[in-house]
Amino acid sequence: MAVAWSKRSLLVALVALISLPLGVSAQDQNFRIGSSTIGELKYQPGFKHFDYVNPDAPKGGNLRLSTSGTFDTFNPLLAKGEAAIGLALSFETLLKSADDEVLSSYGLLAEGVSYPDDVSSATFRLRVEAKWADGRPVTPEDVIFSFDKTKELSPLQANYYKHVAKAEKVGDRDVKFTFDEKHNKELPNILGQLVVVPKHWWEGTGPDGKPRDISKTTLEPVMGSGPYKIAAFSAGSTIRYELRDDYWGKDINVNVGQNNFRSVTYTYFGDRDVEFEAFRSGNVDYWQETQASRWATGYDFPAVMEGRVKKEEVPNPLRATGILQALVPNMRRDVFKDERVREALNYGFDFEELNRTVAFNSYKRIDSYFWNTELAASGLPQGRELEILQGLKDKVPPEVFTAPYSNPVGGDPQKSRDNLRKAIALFKEAGWNLKGNRMVNAKTGQPMSFEILLSSPMLERWVVPYVNNLKKIGVDARVRTVDASQYTNRVRSFDYDMIWNVWAETMNPGNEQADYWGSGSVAQQGSRNYAGIANPAVDALVRMIIFAPNRDEQVAAIKAMDRVLLANHYVIPLFYRDTYWIAYWNTVTRPAELPAYALGFPDVWWSKDAK
Numbered sequence: 001m002a003v004a005w006s007k008r009s010l011l012v013a014l015v016a017l018i019s020l021p022l023g024v025s026a027q028d029q030n031f032r033i034g035s036s037t038i039g040e041l042k043y044q045p046g047f048k049h050f051d052y053v054n055p056d057a058p059k060g061g062n063l064r065l066s067t068s069g070t071f072d073t074f075n076p077l078l079a080k081g082e083a084a085i086g087l088a089l090s091f092e093t094l095l096k097s098a099d100d101e102v103l104s105s106y107g108l109l110a111e112g113v114s115y116p117d118d119v120s121s122a123t124f125r126l127r128v129e130a131k132w133a134d135g136r137p138v139t140p141e142d143v144i145f146s147f148d149k150t151k152e153l154s155p156l157q158a159n160y161y162k163h164v165a166k167a168e169k170v171g172d173r174d175v176k177f178t179f180d181e182k183h184n185k186e187l188p189n190i191l192g193q194l195v196v197v198p199k200h201w202w203e204g205t206g207p208d209g210k211p212r213d214i215s216k217t218t219l220e221p222v223m224g225s226g227p228y229k230i231a232a233f234s235a236g237s238t239i240r241y242e243l244r245d246d247y248w249g250k251d252i253n254v255n256v257g258q259n260n261f262r263s264v265t266y267t268y269f270g271d272r273d274v275e276f277e278a279f280r281s282g283n284v285d286y287w288q289e290t291q292a293s294r295w296a297t298g299y300d301f302p303a304v305m306e307g308r309v310k311k312e313e314v315p316n317p318l319r320a321t322g323i324l325q326a327l328v329p330n331m332r333r334d335v336f337k338d339e340r341v342r343e344a345l346n347y348g349f350d351f352e353e354l355n356r357t358v359a360f361n362s363y364k365r366i367d368s369y370f371w372n373t374e375l376a377a378s379g380l381p382q383g384r385e386l387e388i389l390q391g392l393k394d395k396v397p398p399e400v401f402t403a404p405y406s407n408p409v410g411g412d413p414q415k416s417r418d419n420l421r422k423a424i425a426l427f428k429e430a431g432w433n434l435k436g437n438r439m440v441n442a443k444t445g446q447p448m449s450f451e452i453l454l455s456s457p458m459l460e461r462w463v464v465p466y467v468n469n470l471k472k473i474g475v476d477a478r479v480r481t482v483d484a485s486q487y488t489n490r491v492r493s494f495d496y497d498m499i500w501n502v503w504a505e506t507m508n509p510g511n512e513q514a515d516y517w518g519s520g521s522v523a524q525q526g527s528r529n530y531a532g533i534a535n536p537a538v539d540a541l542v543r544m545i546i547f548a549p550n551r552d553e554q555v556a557a558i559k560a561m562d563r564v565l566l567a568n569h570y571v572i573p574l575f576y577r578d579t580y581w582i583a584y585w586n587t588v589t590r591p592a593e594l595p596a597y598a599l600g601f602p603d604v605w606w607s608k609d610a611k
Contacts, residue, residue, distance in 0.1 A: 031112035053257025061607020069484030073217035090224035095192030099595035122188035145199035155526030186510035292359035322370035322505030326571035344426035352411030363575035395537035439474035
């Protein structure tokens, strides 16, 4: 499932290893209310609501939020244009994740899911009460239409669901998905995260009398089945969602105590500092801080001192999330094809110095593609992990067996000079020589030159010092920051030399790994294989992860892949925190205890003004 539709703004890939019966009749014995990757489901059939909600939370009040960039479409499936933020308020999925379990989901549009032991298919049974905003029922035809159009219109999703051979109606409320390979236990649940849209609406005519076209962007307010509707907007600037009084699912167990604000308004800003000023002045209710220097020094205004604005540092969303934030060289460019060049570029990044001078030592250096989780490789490979790597010995760098991965360490002038010397030596091994003050190709005489494409000026404070450090050894790196639309289009078409990117990993990596690192996604525009990785060992490990027969085998394959990816120096690892920084005005209220693995915002929060 794409990050945009996750309750945690993270990729949610669920494996149905343990589940509970939906009902007691013989015909329903194979349908389950939910599924869990680790252990048993917390909630039993007939549960009233999630434990982390306030079931008596008042409804009402207005929530004012902000975001950066712009938008030009309300089409939730199309991988073109800039989709408006908040569309998940209007659209729903077949299953809904529980934020107090590591990887569990329960029925939303579907009341249950069934699949055979060999996981050759999955069947979802829709709730009889599920309705679109116009009162028409959500049907199997809607689900099939949504699935087909998702694969057709989104290269990313086409890759995600490539093993789903077909979708068909097998009952008045049943949709069956057939798979082209067996024993991929993840598929039933990632299908549960499918965004469902109304077929009849998209095949109808708009207010202008012309047929709607789901293959195009649109600023006509779209219709969904969710709790909110688009009430007003200014193209590219603001959008307001209003709670529907006639929402079909307001009283079902997975929604009790949620969707509490009467309206949610997003305002777009082109500058992050201006956006913060809107929060500080009281025009925005909630703020997630991403700038360490501002968190350390920028909250000395009266509202904070008086307690009208609250600051919190919370670990919840990152307790079960692996993070890879990195500068990503595009290996579709010749300059980055040699792994020694990519490794040398890492020696030019002085994290310790930047962490001290820019970030008040607030960050930790990332050293794994699954950083901050039990999935991260450490030490030397042992046991089953070692066996897997030995089976690929002729396809992986020898250092995976002899030396754990580590980043260069800087932080003082001597260490920085030593690191730059190592970078020069690696460049020389790769056929580049330092002549005068330029790093040039020994054969062609062409200088090493590339552009680092950024989406926000906020990132420049980290990248510009890096660029200046590379200039000391003759590398001509340049920074270019562009607007959101241009950045999105260039990234989708791989039109860049190097970018800054963040991948979020769940505790159950699966099909998305092929999209991130698999050879099949290298030429697929819109995929998330931003580095251009095409490595047979990585491909083999991705398949082992997806089709692992048990958790131990899966974890061993994940750690083996982590080592191989790191040893090939595909990215320049950056940094992250293991907590979120949030601030909010006392106009909004949160539950006494946040869900264990999420902020629950805005779903389970409510307005102080609500009655």
